[in-house]
Amino acid sequence: MATHRRGDRVSLAAGKERDAVGLADRARRETTARIADVLATAPEPPRDVHIGWGAALDVRGCPARYRSQGAGGWGFPGWSAPLAAGAVARAALAHHLARDAHLTVPAGHDHRLAAGPPPAPLELVRGWMRDARRDRRTRSVAGWVGDRWSAGDHATLAATAALASRWLAGFLRVVGWPLPAGTVLLGAGDSPALRWRPAPRSPVTVASGTDARIGRVTGGGAHVYLVHRVTSGDDDTLRDRAAFEAAATTLAVGVAPAEIQVTCGDTGERARLDVDDDLVADGIGMIVAVVHERLRSAAGAGPDDGATPSSRCRWCERVEECGPGRARQRSTGRWRDGLPLVAPAPDGAGG
Numbered sequence: 001m002a003t004h005r006r007g008d009r010v011s012l013a014a015g016k017e018r019d020a021v022g023l024a025d026r027a028r029r030e031t032t033a034r035i036a037d038v039l040a041t042a043p044e045p046p047r048d049v050h051i052g053w054g055a056a057l058d059v060r061g062c063p064a065r066y067r068s069q070g071a072g073g074w075g076f077p078g079w080s081a082p083l084a085a086g087a088v089a090r091a092a093l094a095h096h097l098a099r100d101a102h103l104t105v106p107a108g109h110d111h112r113l114a115a116g117p118p119p120a121p122l123e124l125v126r127g128w129m130r131d132a133r134r135d136r137r138t139r140s141v142a143g144w145v146g147d148r149w150s151a152g153d154h155a156t157l158a159a160t161a162a163l164a165s166r167w168l169a170g171f172l173r174v175v176g177w178p179l180p181a182g183t184v185l186l187g188a189g190d191s192p193a194l195r196w197r198p199a200p201r202s203p204v205t206v207a208s209g210t211d212a213r214i215g216r217v218t219g220g221g222a223h224v225y226l227v228h229r230v231t232s233g234d235d236d237t238l239r240d241r242a243a244f245e246a247a248a249t250t251l252a253v254g255v256a257p258a259e260i261q262v263t264c265g266d267t268g269e270r271a272r273l274d275v276d277d278d279l280v281a282d283g284i285g286m287i288v289a290v291v292h293e294r295l296r297s298a299a300g301a302g303p304d305d306g307a308t309p310s311s312r313c314r315w316c317e318r319v320e321e322c323g324p325g326r327a328r329q330r331s332t333g334r335w336r337d338g339l340p341l342v343a344p345a346p347d348g349a350g351g
């Protein structure tokens with residue numbers, strides 16, 4: 001079975017002119033064919049291969065770690081305050097925009113505000129969470145908030161409100177107010193998150209994790225997708241995240257966007273990555289690699305097969321049983337207990 005590595009290329013080029021619809025058509029055909037090729041090698045097709053950006057980055061970072069998570073780690077882990085923060089913030093802002101629709105330039109889902117001061121993030125989030133008390137949709141973030149109210153879990157509600165208001169304050173800081181013309185908040189209000197399946201009965205689902213679209217979708221592909229982060233996090237993975245989102249949005253919408261923008265609320269940074277053949281092809285490689293690793297897991301791949309030591313090993317729960325990861329962490333220069341090692345740690349030393 002072939003191993004999909006960083007830099008795998010799919011030839012999507014069709015000439016010098018950027019053809020956003022043609023690029024998407026070729027991306028869909030290419031991804032469908034490659035996933036079918038991988039699935040054809042399985043004695044039994046896997047069930048529910050959900051490919052979001054977390055799985056894609058996990059596989060790119062260390063396939064052994066991704067496989068070790070097993071069924072419990074491959075799916076949605078359920079809402080928690082950190083996971084719900086972005087969804088709550090987007091829902092609260094979408095609700096605010098819909099409620100003040102008289103201030104909105106009506107152009108489809110266009111939420112451009114003509115006037116009005118920016119909303120106060122914590123008040124907006126708290127108000128939306130109070131309204132969610134009556135929500136009984138168990139799988140939605142509003143249903144989860146309603147459930148926390150019913151359980152009297154005020155600590156989780158307070159943590160969620162704090163994190164969501166921080167997310168929202170950073171989003172407004174970077175994106176600006178009024179929101180740019182044609183901004184649509186994804187996974188909120190009447191704009192669901194973007195998903196794609198290679199075939200109607202395929203076990204594979206690709207889900208974009210972008211937070212907003214800026215600009216209307218037209219055949220020219222001038223629109224932009226935005227990924228908002230509260231903190232800058234691991235910038236080594238920024239291009240990988242953009243590559244995955246370039247592919248996921250192109251597959252889901254059928255038109256390649258012009259850019260993926262990755263923003264950071266704490267610093268106000270905004271990285272812009274042009275969506276071209278190379279970026280989409282890289283993202284397709286990440287998607288196919290997840291399917292490939294799921295099959296390798298079912299086929300009984302060794303726990304250290306594909307182990308890729310990196311700074312991630314420091315937080316990996318497998319580090320003590322993983323040979324390559326343990327060796328890396330016990331080498332000179334690694335950090336342990338807040339201090340850098342100046343000599344290799346003896347076997348059995350804590351880490």
Ligand code: SF4
Nearest residue numbers: 062309313316322325
């Ligand atoms: S310890 Fe490092 S190399 Fe080993 S599985 Fe974890 S991340 Fe991968």
